Amino acid sequence: MGPKSKVIFKCLFLVVVGTGVQVEGNVCFKQELYPNIQIGKKLSGEPMGFYQAGGLLDCYGQCGLYSLCQSINYNVETHQCELLALTNTTTEPVVNNIIMEVPNRHGQLFGSCENHVCPQNTVCQTDGPRHTCVVVGCHRTPNRENVNVTSFEAKSLWLLNETVLYPCQAGYYPSSNATCYTNGTWSPFLCQPFTGCRKRIFCVDFIGVEGEYWIFSRQMNSWIKAFCPPSEYNGDFITLHDINMFSTPIFFKDPQTCAQIPTDSKLPSMGYTEFQKIRFSSYKMMMDVDNFLYSNSTFHRQNFGSAGDCVNDTTSDCGLIGRFVINTNGTGLRIKSSVTWETWGVGGRVGNITRSQDGHRIEGYCGSVVGCGGCQPRELLTELDPDYTPPLDSATLVKCKAHPTSE
Secondary structure (H helix, E strand, O other): OOHHHHHHHHEEEOOOOOOOOOOOOEEEOOHHHOOOEEEEEEEOOOOOEEEEOOOHHHHHHHHHOOOOOOEEEEEOOOOEEEEEOOOOOOEEEEEEEEEEEOOOOOOHHHHHHOOOOOOOOEEEEEEOOEEEEEEOEEOOOOOOOOEOHHHHHOOOOEEOOOEOOOOEOOOEEEOOOOEEOOOOOEOOOOEEEOOOHHHHHHOHHHOOOOEEEEEEEOOOOEEEEEEEOOOOOOOEEEEOOOOOEEEEOOEEEOOOOOOEEEOOOOOOOOEEEEEOEEEEEOOOOEEOOOOOOOEEEEEOOOOOOOEEEEEOOOOOOOOOOEEEEEEOOOOOEEEOOOOOEEEEEOOEEEEEEEEOOOOOEEEEEEEEOOOEEEEEEOOOEEEEOOOOOOOHHHOEOOOOOOOOOOO
């Protein structure tokens, strides 16, 4: 440090105001009286407050009025005073800056606030021989489930009427904004799980944004990977990674030879459908078999899980040619083993239905012996796949920002 810098830091022009003590003029600063001082350095970290000080001791005195304040950054040139609730943090070299710790509140510098024990979210104000503790903000993380502790700890003191930007953990949204009330307490709010695509309206950055999301199923007490369509469509969908097909072939079975005879008179039940995504209820843990938003069909659309065929003679004993394939591989879900199939149409019959050992793939043959008919699932209930969970980075765990229209 050069001779000029030594003069700057050894003899400071001090104007102490607002503390009950007036000190004016060129006062030689006695560093030995303040051992917890560092010259030419600055504490890193988020200040709890800023103050345009009249001098170093004015800055020091302002810090002492707050129980929460432990140290200061003071810029000799600009007189900018930063109040910090931090000690023993990292520092950086900054010319013309002084660090001071405020270990106690002793001395006439603090007036009637000497040795005050005001709460940490208040400031001590002198009132003649007495002092009062005035609420200036909120301190500490509110006692709520699933709050984002990191967000609340980003600032040691939140000023009155300030709102925390991300008050909840990822995957949860605030029922209302977390705002510091004028009495120094946090406004009432709950961190609620993102239970479905409709909840995007509570997450500013995700309103109407399609994509893969993690949604919480209260029924299963677990997170499930689901696809959310654009906002003009309703529902949660499961993206299917393998062929999921369902058919009532556009043929009649010849009753004599059982040969498949093409027909131009395509009956309303005849058709073929492949699904790329299937609508899903996380509340019921059940697939919606007749939503065709993400499907391709030839002729009449076939419900998810169903199959059938047609025969033009009541004496036929031909095999069933209606076929379905359900494959939930890679979704994190599988069809419950308790699911059964029932018949539909005229003479419907449930044929052979097989299930893979891991439960991902179910294949079945269904049809009719006297007309057009087949099979369909009673309720396509699902369960978590015990052997596979999609990677966390394969879907978005929403981080919900405070809503600008709330409160």
